[in-house]
Amino acid sequence: MPTQRALVIPAERAPFKLVNDWPIPKPGPKDVLVKLASIALNPADWRIQSGGAPGFVKEYPFICGLDGAGIVEEVGSEVTNLVKGDKVLFEGAFDNTRATFQEYTLSPAAFTAKIPDNISFDQAASVPLCLATVVTGIWAQEEGARSAKLTPPWEEGGKVKYAGDVAFIIGGSSSVGQYAIQCARLQGYAAVIATSSLKHAEFLKSLGATHVIDRHLLPAEIQAQVRTFAAGKPITYVYDAIGDRDEQRLSYELLEDGSAFVTVQPIFHEYIEDLVTEKKPVTRVYGAFDVPGNFKLGLEVYSRLPGWLATGVIVPNRVEVVPGGFTGIPVGLERLHQDEVSGVKLVVRPAETP
Ligand SMILES: NC(=O)c1ccc[n+]([C@@H]2O[C@H](COP(=O)([O-])OP(=O)(O)OC[C@H]3O[C@@H](n4cnc5c(N)ncnc54)[C@H](OP(=O)(O)O)[C@@H]3O)[C@@H](O)[C@H]2O)c1
Incomplete structure (x- = not known):
């Protein structure tokens, strides 16, 4: 052998x-x-x-x-x-x-x-892994998917229905966070706000972030800045690429009813269990395509990925x-x-x- x-x-x-x-x-x-x-x-x-x-x-x-x-x-x-x-x-x-x-x-x-x-x-x-970790958490539509089931950008309405809303990405400079910013940009959110060390601000803006907040600020300060940058528009989607307790809590509090909170960490309930309501469900991502619920999305994404990379849709x-x-x-x-x-x-x- x-x-x-x-x-x-x-x-x-x-x-x-x-x-x-x-x-x-x-x-x-x-x-x-x-x-x-x-x-x-x-x-x-x-x-x-x-x-x-x-x-x-x-x-x-x-x-x-x-x-x-x-x-x-x-x-x-x-x-x-x-x-x-x-x-x-x-x-x-x-x-x-x-x-x-x-x-x-x-x-x-x-x-x-x-x-x-x-x-x-x-x-x-x-x-592969970090893009899958974002897209399965938001675009998988099948039964059993751990997904917020947002409308993907290639489906009708997927590029316009969030145009009046604000997305907040925790950990924008992480590998996962960089893809979360890009996918939120593809959905046409009015603002894509991310936390990060400020040295990455220009890079994250090149990926689609409209505002970058210093992740080292106090939670109340981050929360206040998100509200300022949202400028009165509803914050309806949080992607938590990190799993930090304070950032989870401050961001969950910002969400309107009917919003999506997606986290890469399975232990969210220890941090925000007391806050969670059915009106703001929490999605815990499993970033693979060959699991129940994610298969069709995987076929869709892998068929589009060479084109996305060639044209800079995904960087x-x-x-x-x-x-x-x-x-x-x-x-x-x-x-x-x-x-x-x-x-x-x-x-x-x-x-x-x-
Ligand atoms: N559920 C799943 O299927 C799945 C799949 C893949 C990854 N994950 C998990 O997702 C997490 C991220 O993975 P990764 O590969 O993207 O990590 P990574 O790129 O190695 O993360 C490093 C980055 O995290 C940022 N960061 C650290 N603490 C932060 C905080 N409190 N707030 C905001 N940003 C913070 C740092 O930002 P600065 O340098 O800007 O300060 C750094 O750029 C990991 O915990 C990983 O295990 C889960």
Whole structure:
């Protein structure tokens, strides 16, 4: 059986270990095998390694990695949309045959997009998980979706029905937050207000934020600034890309009845349980397309993604390449864990592994 290099977690809470003899998975009929050129790092990766997300690990050794970009090496017998040699991006999964901290991995062809020429592998790797985390939380419409069910911009009314409303994005400079700003812009909100360190203000405005508020202000000050910038228009949508207690509370209080509050963090109820009413439901996102409720949206998004990236409708995160290939992953994840990453996505290139 052909083998490859992979960065594995050998046992619960054990340090990452680079192995040379991990089997290269064989694609099923609807899969592609991709040789990874760039891998993006996510907070979920260090949480899993440190034992903070046990439900996601089915077996040890376990391979992490939820974002990848590379070249199609082999296609399954039923794949019609991709061929060997295509440059592609895709989301990894909590499954050793689909995780991205290895040289070769599988991806369902339906949720694998060609990378347009204007986008590098490193930029492309920043897109899949964090974009999915935004769009599944707002645009998935099927039964079982964890979604606020806003009208997507490609559907009738989706670009105009929110034109009198205001969107508030908590954590605009985070990887997820950057996509949340762009998706709110696509929906035509009258204002898209984001919290961030102010050093990122101009960048976030280039993505579509109309106002950027210093995230280090006191909660009451942030709340007052949001009200000022909303200028009397109703605040009907909050996307919380962070899960900070104070920001959750101040933003939930700002919402009108009938509004949407979407959060990346599952523990919202400990922070705002006393505030939540049925008139302002809370959506807890699960940022993947191959789960009940998100499948149709995934097909829609992956069919549009190459065009969005080619024309700048969606702009990837700014990226920083961590040197050392697989050996750089633990270094980068420690920086994420220590909150030392600001406004960029960390990526590694497997080919740079010594
Ligand atoms: N539910 C899901 O399916 C799902 C999927 C993906 C991610 N997530 C979660 O989403 C969160 C964000 O992930 P990410 O990859 O986007 O993180 P990230 O880019 O690594 O986050 C770093 C950024 O967060 C900003 N930040 C930190 N604390 C903040 C606060 N209190 N208020 C506003 N901004 C703050 C920092 O802003 P400044 O540098 O500007 O100060 C920094 O730019 C993580 O907790 C992750 O686990 C959930």
